[in-house]
Amino acid sequence: MNCLNFLDFIKSEFGQLGQEEGFRYKYFDDEIKGIVVCWMVSKKVLNFTVKNKFNLLIAHEDLYFPPEYAGGDKTGVVSDFRKELLERNRINFLRLHYTIDKNFIFDVFDKLSGGKVLIKENFYRVYEFENNKLEDLAKELKKKYKVEFMRITESNKRVKRAGCLVGGLGLSINSKFIDKILTYNVDTVIAGEVDEYTIRALSDLKIGIIELGHEISERPGLIKFTEYLKKKLPEIPVKYL
Numbered sequence: 001m002n003c004l005n006f007l008d009f010i011k012s013e014f015g016q017l018g019q020e021e022g023f024r025y026k027y028f029d030d031e032i033k034g035i036v037v038c039w040m041v042s043k044k045v046l047n048f049t050v051k052n053k054f055n056l057l058i059a060h061e062d063l064y065f066p067p068e069y070a071g072g073d074k075t076g077v078v079s080d081f082r083k084e085l086l087e088r089n090r091i092n093f094l095r096l097h098y099t100i101d102k103n104f105i106f107d108v109f110d111k112l113s114g115g116k117v118l119i120k121e122n123f124y125r126v127y128e129f130e131n132n133k134l135e136d137l138a139k140e141l142k143k144k145y146k147v148e149f150m151r152i153t154e155s156n157k158r159v160k161r162a163g164c165l166v167g168g169l170g171l172s173i174n175s176k177f178i179d180k181i182l183t184y185n186v187d188t189v190i191a192g193e194v195d196e197y198t199i200r201a202l203s204d205l206k207i208g209i210i211e212l213g214h215e216i217s218e219r220p221g222l223i224k225f226t227e228y229l230k231k232k233l234p235e236i237p238v239k240y241l
Contacts, residue, residue: 001235002028002029002030002031002032003023003029003030003032003092003094004029006094007023007028009232009233010099014103017099018097020069020095020097020098021095021097021099022095023094024063024086024094024095025092025093026092027055027090027092030090030092032055032236033056034052034055034056034237034238034239035054035057035229035236035237035238036048036049036056036057036058036240036241037222037225037239037240037241038058038059038060038222038241039060039215039218040061040062040215041059041063045057045059046085046086049089049091050085050091052237052239054091055089057092057094058094058095059094059095059096060095060096060097060218062095063079063083063093063095064078065078065079069173070173096225100221100225101123101167101221103225104221104222104224104228105166105220105222106125106164106166106221107221108224109125109166109217109218109220109221110127112144112145113127113141114137114140114141114144115127115128123177124163124164124177124180125163126161126162126163126164126181126186128160128161129161130160131158131160132159133155133158134154134155134158134159134208134210137159137162137210138155138210141190141210145212145219145220150211150212151194151209151211152208152211153203153208154203154206154207154208154209157187158187159187159188161186161188162187162189162190162210163181163182163184163186163188163190164181164190165177165181166190166191166217166218167193167218168192169191170189170192170193170195170198171194172198178198178201182205186207188208188209189208189209190210190212191209191211191212191217192212192213192215193211193217194209222240223240226239
């Protein structure tokens with residue numbers, strides 16, 4: 001299977017890609033020697049890919065820094081470092097963002113939340129809890145996600161209806177998602193990443209926050225996607241980093 005075949009395979013399984021998705025390096029005719037799946041490109045990921053002679057790198061987040069959503073134009077010290085390494089080693093880079101969100105990340109996040117799913121509409125999820133204390137719910141999530149620290153607000157709040165802001169949906173740049181989840185009368189949000197703007201805004205409304213970490217909140221779904229590729233393409237080595 002070459003890289004163009006792989007792209008056709010993904011589209012046949014999940015439909016057309018989102019606007020922010022697709023190949024950044026288009027060595028379409030190259031046969032795939034191995035696939036690395038990661039949340040975001042890093043030096044560790046690049047070194048592993050080169051060392052093991054894998055030639056397809058799939059990341060959930062943008063290749064470039066500053067990222068495109070922040071006005072980045074694919075240039076800069078970090079972007080140039082990453083591009084040079086990919087080009088020198090003829091490694092294809094494929095970004096799959098919303099495709100993995102809608103088919104893997106959201107569903108796995110729902111299961112790990114521990115609440116009953118009340119609302120499930122595209123990006124938006126609302127979970128019902130039995131009057132849990134926010135701090136206690138955060139401790140449960142720490143165990144499930146196997147992390148040492150989380151950031152929380154309103155620690156003594158009783159959680160009955162929690163909204164999902166997985167990944168970066170809790171960042172103020174995504175305020176439309178935050179505003180929308182608030183219309184569901186939630187008392188808490190379980191988020192991947194939030195910033196100071198969001199913390200202060202929700203604090204005004206006495207809405208509690210459990211912040212897991214952007215990558216941490218999406219990692220289980222990415223692992224599920226990796227397992228899916230291994231099952232579907234047993235002839236190709238696939239590794240999650």
